[in-house]
């Protein structure tokens with residue numbers, strides 16, 4: 671059983687917001703995550719789980735402190751897990767820029783050094799974290815995944831590759847085609863090398879064709895987001911997904927930017943969407 675060290679525990683909306691540290695066998699370093707357990711879980715009830723994946727520069731605290739999600743998690747009776755965005759520590763490779771290295775793990779398994787030793791976020795999110803959560807928390811086995819920007823890429827990519835594990839996927843301003851947009855090209859070149867065949871397995875646009883189940887997808891995008899035209903381009907993904915028979919709801923939100931003010935404004939419909947698909 672994975673040993674978890676409790677960092678903090680705060681009562682919130684009748685449930686508990688907790689932060690934990692543990693040693694990860696996948697990333698080979700100490701990892702921190704946060705979990706919100708709704709009041710229903712305190713009464714011995716097993717609850718569904720929402721995975722939230724954050725964007726560049728984030729750790730577990732950005733979403734915890736800015737999105738206003740715990741109130742909704744309490745209302746809907748969902749646990750909410752908020753992992754970090756990369757391995758971290760003095761022994762972990764890093765870069766001088768905000769979009770590579772620590773805080774920018776892109777939810778993949780790196781195969782190029784110096785990254786390959788610790789940057790195994792894909793395995794961490796899909797194997798190690800679910801297993802330790804099942805060991806320690808009252809979860810009923812239902813799960814959905816959502817995220818923002820780099821974390822929106824993570825949610826779409828992980829959801830499409832593991833469609834039997836989730837009921838639905840949603841994203842705010844996601845990177846949808848990292849093989850063709852600047853943040854993705856920089857990260858994939860460093861973590862995966864120059865062979866683009868290795869990139870496709872982490873590119874949501876490419877993965878649409880291989881999903882075993884066509885999970886329902888919700889995407890929100892602000893039209894005043896400075897990253898929208900070059901880095902994100904979600905319509906490309908939406909058009910392709912619809913053509914391939916996915917049910918996709920896409921909302922272009924006038925005047926909204928890339929920030930957590932945007933996320934906080936539309937977080938509620940994302941909970942309603944996932945609740946509908948948990949059934």
Ligand SMILES: N[C@@H](CCC(=O)N[C@@H](CSC=O)C(=O)NCC(=O)O)C(=O)O
Pocket residue numbers: 724725726727728732736768818819820821928929930
């Ligand atoms: N600081 C950078 C931009 C970094 C940024 O905007 N990060 C976003 C996610 S972007 C895509 O993954 C974020 O969520 N930031 C954290 C927050 O709390 O707002 C720059 O200098 O441009």
